[in-house]
Amino acid sequence: MLASSLSLMYHTGMETQHITADFDLCYKATRSRDARFDGQFFVAVVTTGIYCRPICPAPMPSAQHIRFYSCAAAAEAAGFRACRRCHPEASPGSPEWNIRADLVARALRLIADGVVDVEGVSGLAQRLVVSERHLHRELLTAVGVGPLALARTRRAQTARLLIDQTDLSLTTIAFTAGFSSIRQFNETMHATFGCAPSSFRRNVSPPQGGEGKLILRLSYRPPFESATLLTYLGRRALPGVEEVTNRCYRRTISLPQSKGIIELEPKESANVVLLRLQLSDLSDLSLLVQRCRQLFDLDADPAMIAEVLGADSLLAPLVKARPGLRIPGTMDGFELAVRAIADQWMSVADAQTVLGRLARELGEALDKSVGTLSHFFPSPQLVLTASLREIGVTGKLANALQTLARVVIEEKLVLSRDADREQTIARLLRLPEMRPWTVSSIATRALGDPDAYPLGDPGLQRAFAHHGLAMDTHAIKKHAEAWRPWRAYALHHLWASLPPCQPDANVTYPCFKHF
CATH class of the missing domain: 1.10.10.60 (Homeodomain-like)
Incomplete structure (x- = not known):
């Protein structure tokens, strides 16, 4: 209950005044030093002039000497300095902004x-x-x-x-x-x-990854179900663009000012994900770190999500089986939308083949291959001007991909987490051949909507049937109301619970396409 109460509290800071409505809850969370509350608020100590994370190992001061702030900047504006022991700069982001x-x-x-x-x-x-x-x-x-x-x-x-x-x-x-x-x-x-x-x-410089790599540690709130996340990404890895090997996700990246290669490796024992990176220009580093956090959903609050979903009899055993399940995001919204559209007409394996060929034929090649990585995913401009039929992308898929590229370029459609979700979803739904569950996938992974929920999705219907529930849209919609605002997480729990099955040649959307 404490987690959900805090979720209503920490975004209500008024100028530089400390939060008082839930002071006792914040104080209790700080005394427990529970990592689940890390980054949800910051603790400032009047007598020292220092602000800390709620997990700081320093002795706990008395209540009259404490102030609570919703963000580090507010604490600094009130005259407090960051703790040099608990490193507030390394805390996870507030999950409030995910919602x-x-x-x-x-x-x-x-x-x-x-x-x-x-x-x-x-x-x-x-x-x-x-x-x-x-x-x-x-x-x-x-x-x-x-x-x-x-x-x-x-x-x-x-x-x-x-x-x-x-x-x-x-x-x-x-x-x-x-x-x-x-x-x-x-x-x-x-x-x-x-x-x-x-x-x-003053200390010895930290060791680096060699070959010009930098290594950063990205923190998160435990638990973190990395196996399911890596399995999901691995089964969809585009040949030449990304790969998952030895519990490490690796891919090529194109940013506004730079290009490079990243590796993400979860280290659950330390509650961090190691980010190894090679960039042609470090000016995009802040953007890259945020994209990596979004890709692995590192700012999520598993306790808050589990409290809502665990109250449902259908999801309770699934949440218990995979505590800390994350929703994979994306490094590039256009790339994700291209993948989602391809999934409308073919299986995951076929989509990998076609889009891998697209990247190989249109994308810029690396100077030297790294493992299986050889190309960057093509930009909207390259997709729009290419003759897709010559590289094996034909019919409705070719038209849909070039329509998407045109809208991104000419109409400035934004496919990232800073976009207006409602407007972007409405614009996507107006595109020809764009199905609602495809838009829902884009909303979840590119726009970061934790409540996106594709009612007509075949995988969702199969999951309900697998668990002995009615498959009709009305029944699914009614059941899912109790999962708000985490319906996208519920969907991924349901997909992950499905047993593997053999594809049916007569089924347009193979049963294994989601997980």
Whole structure:
């Protein structure tokens, strides 16, 4: 019950005032040092001027000396400095913004991606189609600080992570984190952490992955069901673009300013996922880290999700069997939409073959193959201008893929977590040959909607039949109301529970296509 109560509490910070409505709940969670609450709020100690994560091992002060804040930036705006023991900059993101798709949630995602560093607050406001004043007012009401303070905290946190976890020079770290000058870097780091950046480099530089790789540790709230996640990604891995081997996910990536290769390896014993990366330009590092967190759903709150889904008799044993099940996201929304459309007409294996050929024929090749990785997935521009029929993509699929590419390029359709979910879903549904369950898949994995739920999905109907429940749409819809706002997680639990079966040549959507 504590987890769900906190979920209603931590987004209500008003300017820099501490949260009082659920003070006792926050205090109880802090005393328990339960990792499930890590990142959901921050604890500031008046007598020391320091703010910490709720899992900080430091002695617990008395209640009258504590203030609780919904985000690190709000604590800093109130004059507190980040703890050098528990590293607030390394905590998971607030799961509240996984649920919300309003202006504030979208703004926070864009700030985390580094948009303010590149385009300024005016660019952020333009992306969200609001005035700067309105954006500042909304953020101040929801999280206690405006966009500049949030961006400043993000830069400082990124820099601290890079100082602690890499052997990059401080100058490189400063500009990689988004600072415009070394002076700004030094001043911000001193204000945030109470010391100069060089003081963090007293210890021996951390070991790196060799061959120019950087290694970062991405934290999450336990439990984390990595086996199911890796199985899901492995069965859908596009030849030449991605692979899953030895419990490690590896793929090529194309970002606005850079290209490279990433590896993600879960380490459950330490509650982290190791990110090994090679980028041609580190200016996209913040964006890359956010994409990786989204791909592995690292900001989810398993306790909150399990509390809702575990109350259902159908899902209770499934949640118990796979605690901490995550929904795979995507590194690129256009790529995910292409995959989802291909799944409408063919099995997973056939889609892999066709899209692997698409990547091989249209995508840019690596200078040197790495394992089975050889190409980057093609951009919308390449898909739109290519003769898809010459590379074996024909009929409705070719038309659908090029229609999607045209809408992304010419009509600026955004397929990422900062998009307006309702508008994007409506636009996708208007595309020819786009089925509702395909749009639901895109909404879940590309737009980050945890409640997306494809009622007409054949895999969902088979799951209900497998568990002895009525398969008609009305019965499924009624049953699923109790799962809000986590219906997408319920769907993945149901898919994962299905036994393997042999494909039926007369079935348009093979029973094994989802899991």
